[in-house]
Amino acid sequence: MATDGRLLRLAPADNVLIVRQALQPGDIVEVEGVTITVPVRLGLGHKLAAAPIAAGDKVVKYGAPIGRATEDIPVGAHVHIHNVVSDYTPTYALPGEEQEL
Amino acid sequence: MLKGYPRADGRKGIRNIVAVAYLVECAHHVAREIVAPTREDAHVIGFPGCFPNPYAQKMMERLCTHPNVGAVLLVSLGCESFNRRQLEDVVRASGRPVETLVIQQNGGTRTTIAKGRAFVAECIAALAGEEPVPMDVSELVVGTVCGGSDGTSGITGNPAAGLAFDKLVAAGAACIFEETGELIGCEEIMASRAATPALADALRETVAKAARYYDTLGLGSFAAGNADGGLTTIEEKSLGAYMKSGQSQISGIIKPGDLPPRGGLYLMDVVPDGEVRFGFPNISDNAEIVEMMASGAHLTLFVTGRGSVVGSALAPVLKIAANPHMYANLSEDMDVNAGRILNGDTGLEEVADEIYAGVLALASGEKSKSEDLGHTEFILTYKTFEPLGPACLPA
Numbered sequence: 248m249a250t251d252g253r254l255l256r257l258a259p260a261d262n263v264l265i266v267r268q269a270l271q272p273g274d275i276v277e278v279e280g281v282t283i284t285v286p287v288r289l290g291l292g293h294k295l296a297a298a299p300i301a302a303g304d305k306v307v308k309y310g311a312p313i314g315r316a317t318e319d320i321p322v323g324a325h326v327h328i329h330n331v332v333s334d335y336t337p338t339y340a341l342p343g344e345e346q347e348l
Numbered sequence: 349m350l351k352g353y354p355r356a357d358g359r360k361g362i363r364n365i366v367a368v369a370y371l372v373e374c375a376h377h378v379a380r381e382i383v384a385p386t387r388e389d390a391h392v393i394g395f396p397g398c399f400p401n402p403y404a405q406k407m408m409e410r411l412c413t414h415p416n417v418g419a420v421l422l423v424s425l426g427c428e429s430f431n432r433r434q435l436e437d438v439v440r441a442s443g444r445p446v447e448t449l450v451i452q453q454n455g456g457t458r459t460t461i462a463k464g465r466a467f468v469a470e471c472i473a474a475l476a477g478e479e480p481v482p483m484d485v486s487e488l489v490v491g492t493v494c495g496g497s498d499g500t501s502g503i504t505g506n507p508a509a510g511l512a513f514d515k516l517v518a519a520g521a522a523c524i525f526e527e528t529g530e531l532i533g534c535e536e537i538m539a540s541r542a543a544t545p546a547l548a549d550a551l552r553e554t555v556a557k558a559a560r561y562y563d564t565l566g567l568g569s570f571a572a573g574n575a576d577g578g579l580t581t582i583e584e585k586s587l588g589a590y591m592k593s594g595q596s597q598i599s600g601i602i603k604p605g606d607l608p609p610r611g612g613l614y615l616m617d618v619v620p621d622g623e624v625r626f627g628f629p630n631i632s633d634n635a636e637i638v639e640m641m642a643s644g645a646h647l648t649l650f651v652t653g654r655g656s657v658v659g660s661a662l663a664p665v666l667k668i669a670a671n672p673h674m675y676a677n678l679s680e681d682m683d684v685n686a687g688r689i690l691n692g693d694t695g696l697e698e699v700a701d702e703i704y705a706g707v708l709a710l711a712s713g714e715k716s717k718s719e720d721l722g723h724t725e726f727i728l729t730y731k732t733f734e735p736l737g738p739a740c741l742p743a
Binding site: 252253255257265266267268290291292293294306308309310311312313314326327328331332333334 | 499500502503507533534537576577578579580581583584587588591595689690691692693696
């Protein structure tokens, strides 16, 4: 299945693809054979669903889980903090402290 | 063909450098002046502190007997606490020519520089007559670090370096990754790659120790700026750094100065043991490279997004540019352009093959960009470590 050259698959088991070059709203991209119209600007490094991800399923990048979906995510949708939550229970936290890293 | 200089301990060096080691900052200028006429063949290393530190002693012993080192000159002021006799004994026992010059016993700066230059010139002439012997990939120790990271590091340079590590481990080399503070959130995934269940527990504990240490220092973990760059969770961010380690089984944990007992993949636990004492674990990228060398790394892979230009004394650094725009700007300093993955015409495998070939070329005597440019950065500061736990090394 064809996938747009502007998207990058990091590992075979991944269900997300990485944006290589910024995509603008209205851009047409092909994701695993499905044609998608990009709804919002997606910067370098952002993720699109490579396959449907059901609510509660693991989001897999680098072949490893990076969290789980909080809602059903269709192919080509933006995968980010609005629909993914961390599985990691921090053993430490610095509440209220925001730093540029 | 890989070429190595055979050493008495069985290891082989891919360089044959004279190490000129200052034993306190007060002797640094004299050491620098000694190597000035012969900077390609003699490199300055040293420890700046006046007060004794077992970690620094061990590091200097390991560095002065690094396989890339063929001879050693120690430069002491005279009144510092560093145990120069023990260091000289260790170097002599390794079969290397060694001399100690104490500035206070040699009439001061000028005469010490003159004596030092004479010894170094003698050593360089003797080393030039040594013929390297064939060396196998399985005899290599390779480290990896990342620095000046940006949003591209985790999707181009680090995964490509990880694939190159997989090839090196498969060929029998010992590979070392580190930065336990950047592995917070992927300790379970890392533990699942451990050779034994006890090692898995030890891997988890190294990350927990790093989390406690950085917490005390007041460093944050995941911030709004990360989300802007497309990172969604802490585990995703950590995985970007973790990708440098590749997919191989993890054979063990070492601490700075511990030598990998055989080929395989090792995590270096760089965060000090005990209470927080001397500040940041590693104050800059070269401190990490120095620890890799102390554990025997013949060379180090350095993935950079923003564009670090450093090299290292003693052991070559292979610079991997993660960001294609930075590469265009700093290509004279970069050995590999992993950023071209983002142009859509190159895959990770192709870049990994280029990194692997670059490692073999450096181990065959070719120079890296930073070597060619004369970079010989070096920094060593205070730390405290306890010995390794029983489960850390392969049986």
